[in-house]
Amino acid sequence: MAMESEPRRRARDRVLLQLKTKGEQGAARLARTLRITPMAVRQHLAALESEGLVSHSDRRGGVGRPARIWSLTPKASSHFPDSHAELTVDLLEVMRDTLGDDGMDRLIRERSKRQLENYRARLPGVDAPIPQRLEALARARRDEGYMAEWVEANDGTWLLIENHCPICAAAEICQGLCRDELGLFRSVLGDDVSVERTEHLLSGARRCAYRITPMPRSHAGPAV
Numbered sequence: 001m002a003m004e005s006e007p008r009r010r011a012r013d014r015v016l017l018q019l020k021t022k023g024e025q026g027a028a029r030l031a032r033t034l035r036i037t038p039m040a041v042r043q044h045l046a047a048l049e050s051e052g053l054v055s056h057s058d059r060r061g062g063v064g065r066p067a068r069i070w071s072l073t074p075k076a077s078s079h080f081p082d083s084h085a086e087l088t089v090d091l092l093e094v095m096r097d098t099l100g101d102d103g104m105d106r107l108i109r110e111r112s113k114r115q116l117e118n119y120r121a122r123l124p125g126v127d128a129p130i131p132q133r134l135e136a137l138a139r140a141r142r143d144e145g146y147m148a149e150w151v152e153a154n155d156g157t158w159l160l161i162e163n164h165c166p167i168c169a170a171a172e173i174c175q176g177l178c179r180d181e182l183g184l185f186r187s188v189l190g191d192d193v194s195v196e197r198t199e200h201l202l203s204g205a206r207r208c209a210y211r212i213t214p215m216p217r218s219h220a221g222p223a224v
Contacts, residue, residue, distance in 0.1 A: 012044045016053065016072065016079055021147060021163040023206055024071035045070055053079070080164050089169050105176060112180040119188045126190035130214060133189055134158055158212040165201050165208060172202060185210060
């Protein structure tokens with residue numbers, strides 16, 4: 001079998017990245033975003049489907065032919081950072097057997113404390129504009145492999161979006177990691193915002209997302 005060319009591989013990686021960060025979509029939308037022809041996109045999707053990395057479903061939305069919608073398969077996760085998932089899971093199981101649940105909770109709290117110190121060193125002060133704080137937090141999370149971004153919603157709130165979870169395998173067996181993560185965001189962003197998780201990868205969503213809502217400081221509750 002001939003070796004695949006590097007430009008073609010990069011193009012297919014871009015297709016995977018779009019499906020990862022923007023969710024399921026049709027070939028026409030992918031073509032517009034990537035600025036290549038629909039025919040080229042379909043060729044890339046066919047190759048990725050043969051590798052088991054993408055799949056499609058045909059959906060009827062009215063008159064005409066059904067729309068073909070593409071999405072990633074679980075196998076595609078191997079193309080994104082996993083922070084040595086298998087080793088992490090093994091170590092966590094040994095630690096839980098050795099330390100018990102109370103010991104694991106102490107370790108998670110200590111990890112969250114160190115993360116909080118790191119994020120506070122990288123984020124501007126709580127008097128900085130909220131978007132500035134969000135951008136710094138998203139940048140810190142991207143550096144950790146979460147493929148994080150933030151967007152402003154029409155209702156005056158913001159969404160912090162994590163398109164990938166590099167510790168997903170660990171979080172599946174130690175869900176305290178997710179619990180403390182939400183509290184960490186609430187602490188580091190300040191008491192003039194509320195933070196609510198609206199999408200959760202472990203609950204079946206394709207990503208994790210957090211809604212950031214501004215609150216008057218005089219009515220804001222203590223950070224968790």
